[in-house]
Amino acid sequence: MEQEQEDGFDACCGCLCCEKNFGPCLGKGGLAGWKRFEHRFWQHQMYEFNFYVYPKHLLLMYAVMFVALTTLGVVVVVGETQVVTTDRVRYDNIEQCDVGPMFSGVKNCTVTLTLEEPVTSPTVFYYGLRFFFQGVRTYKTSFSVQQLRGEFPAPDGYEDMCDPRITSGPTSPPEPFATQEPDILLPCGVLPFSIFNDTLALFKDSELTDPVSVSQTGLTREYEVDDLYLPGPSDGGYTTAVNDFITSVNFISWMRASTFPTLLKALYRIEEDLAAGTYYVQIGSAFPVSEFDGEKFIFMQQLNYLDAGSNLYLAIVLFVFGGLSLLMVVWITFALLMDKRRNRYEEAPMEVPMEVPMEVQSEASS
Template sequence: MDSQQQQDQKQPSSIGQAIKQQVLKAWQPVPTLNSTIILFGILSVYFLSMGIVLNVYSGKINQQSFRYDAFCQGYPICDFTIALDTNYTAPVYIYYQLDNFYQNQRRYITSKSVEQLSGTKGLGVDDLSSCYPVITNAQMNKTVAIDGTPLTPTDPAIPCGLIAQSLFNDTFDISYELNNGTLVQVPVSSQGIAWPTDLEVYQNTDVSQQWYNVTDERFIVWMRVAAMPNFRKLWGVINQDLPQGRYSIVITNNYDSSQYGGKKYLVFSTTNQFGGKNEFLSVAYICVGVASSLVTIGFCLKKYFSRAGPKKL
């Protein structure tokens, strides 16, 4: 190796030297009064426009909710009559709403076994500590599997945990009442109500050892816990138009909301390109748009008075 090559190896590259000395070329935006006015002006137009559009679209969504827990209190099955005040275009989504139910409690959220729900076999009681305090069939108060096989009280409950134990299990049979009083059954499907990503995760282990089918989409929807104490979860979808009129709802009243002072509602709703009815989102956009507009006006006034300047005597 000649001396020139040795000298080149000893000298650091210009890029490496620039990085070490922190002298690389850089660009940093320097906001001016004009650029700030333009930026906030664009933001105000965007957020106000989106807020108005969302508000208009949300107003076109048909939605009605009916509280039934007080009416059905003490009855295992009750016939609940409702009236839809407008025509509902398919698909019509059926939700149940629970008030004052805190699914976001720390112990409640962690009380499940992801491995068990994904179909992992051979999990014993010692492997299901995450399901505490509901691990065994005795603690779950279940004695029969979904195929009719008796369950051993000391065996692991499948599924285990507090979330599964508190599963919402009211059911609704909906019928349309014709003018002559005849009732026409309205089919409600539970297919497609769960997230596709969740459907890939939930797998049955052994139906002769399970007290519930974990691939049931209503169960999967329940297992995705809500962040707020008042929440709605999708129960089913009606793939036909619902005309305005009276409907008879036969409710199997299994879920006791009086234990925690809660309320139960049945909700009918349609959707649009932006999803379900969501007035909060449109109000939030409008508020941000108004705030941006006020900032824009403030900078415009600042620019105007800066140009005017003090008058010379």
């Protein structure tokens, strides 16, 4: 026992193990110190910190919010004025570009984009679809995460996530798709299988001999390239064409399902300055849209100093919340002023005389 008492904390099996070793476990103060702590704990006498919010604190908070939100809104609006963009040119309604309700072959055509003024780099070339509801849950979740990560062999049942496009059907899969045992489309799912497959090339002249220098650098996010879309092994059915397809910028951009029925996808980043004038887009049209009354269009847009395109809606949201913050500042200030006026003219409470018992009065008179 003496050895156990000398060893202190090492002498017991835990602070609540037994009373005879309780003192060494608790260290200085022993059991009496623990009793005092326990008493304060159960009587709610522990140390505490209370932050009391007064109207002046709210007034300061809303004032700071008003200044910050309004400043950000002005920054966004100034950036908006620096954005130069072309008109959105629809091309599915052009006879040479119309592939009909079902794909029957690539249609080649040329459309023009006009810049009203010269722009400095960077500029982004976009394609878009209208009335294409990519955000439908059963559509945007129809793909296999394991397949796109290059995992082989994949866990059992992974193909169920690709329903209803699990196999290519009785025909062989189109390029660049392949087949994975047992007869599973690679990559499977409606979202990958319905990828936008029009080809778009930008030129400076009508003879289509002077192409605009473009790249796809910076159009993907780091986590997408490093974690989500990875090449797979050849023994798992991952051919070179499949791996290039899964890791391509076009595929990664398409897999970011849009919430709205009008989707915009960045296709190229133009790093050279563009002069004002007409530019020509050579199109290999292969994506049918007439079956669902959709539309296909293209346009170019310069990025501003925030490295972003046109986003006037963000400025509107910032100004709206800044205005609400200003209203709160006015309302709290008015409430404080009225409260001070009311306290200034408030009458002092009347003193009510205290009744003296009869016994005390008789004793005092005697």
